[in-house]
Amino acid sequence: MKTCLMLLVAVLGTALMSVPARAADDTYVLFEEGKAAFQAGQFEIAREKLNKVAERNPNHVPTQAMLATIKQKIGTDNTxxxxxxxxxxxxxxxxxxxxxxxxxxxxxxxxxxxxxxxxxxxxxxxxxxxxxxxxxxxxxxxxxxxxxxxxxxxxxxxxxxxxxxxxxxxxxxx
Missing domain, CATH: 3.55.50.30 (Phage tail protein beta-alpha-beta fold)
Structure with a gap:
């Protein structure tokens, strides 16, 4: 019984720790997609993706830099x-x-x-x-x-x- 309880705690702990990791992975994917769109000159798409990254991580310097460049190039969009x-x-x-x-x-x-x-x-x-x-x-x-x-x-x-x-x-x- 003690072994089952330990196993259950280990499984739950691992599952709970992976939630932030998955969120970070999703944010990383959004950032990479936004960066690729930015580099391809697709600024509307880049802005959409990078704004989502900025919501999750407002202190991410590369995201803020690209968003500032997009704003300078195409202005502020009324979503x-x-x-x-x-x-x-x-x-x-x-x-x-x-x-x-x-x-x-x-x-x-x-x-x-x-x-x-x-x-x-x-x-x-x-x-x-x-x-x-x-x-x-x-x-x-x-x-x-x-x-x-x-x-x-x-x-x-x-x-x-x-x-x-x-x-x-x-x-x-x-």
């Missing part, structure tokens, strides 16, 4: 707005040689319809040159955030989530 927009699924997009301005106007109506009038995206195009760029896009069942990202890629614009709006701006000027 609340991004999250709200990511829940809106656009059923069908079929743009053929329309200006970004026209695409954004159509997207507002599609998002409003897809969200039952709950979400009408506030989208600002900061440059007349970008507004007139031509867009062709054919997508089905895609989150609003992805449509916005595609529009940014196709037009060469930088897409930023501000406090109350999504901004399309020149990549050079920010």
């Amino acid at each position: 609340k707005l991004r999250t709200a927009y990511s829940t809106v699924i656009i059923e069908k997009i079929d743009f053929a040689d329309v200006s970004l301005e026209e695409a954004v106007e159509a997207l507002r109506m599609l998002a409003k319809k897809a969200s039952n009038d709950k979400v009408v995206p506030n989208i600002i195009i900061k440059s007349p040159e970008i507004a007139q760029k031509t867009v062709s896009l054919n997508l089905s069942k895609v989150p609003l955030t992805e449509v916005l990202n595609y529009l940014g890629e196709v037009t060469g614009a930088k897409v930023t989530y501000d406090t109350t709006a999504v901004l399309f701006s020149n990549r050079a000027s920010g």
Whole structure:
């Protein structure tokens, strides 16, 4: 009986000690994924992963350094707005040689319809040159955030989530 009790204590002790180790492993994996995304220039993905690392370990210097660089390069992202927009699924997009301005106007109506009038995206195009760029896009069942990202890629614009709006701006000027 004494042996069984000792064995039980040993097993429970080992199991309890491995919980922090697993959490540390998960944090390390998140950090490595964030670092890889950072080095590949995928700053949005890097920010998402590294913010999770910073929540778990706020004093991790490499994480804080990369987050500071990301903030300097692409600014502060409004994750609340991004999250709200990511829940809106656009059923069908079929743009053929329309200006970004026209695409954004159509997207507002599609998002409003897809969200039952709950979400009408506030989208600002900061440059007349970008507004007139031509867009062709054919997508089905895609989150609003992805449509916005595609529009940014196709037009060469930088897409930023501000406090109350999504901004399309020149990549050079920010």
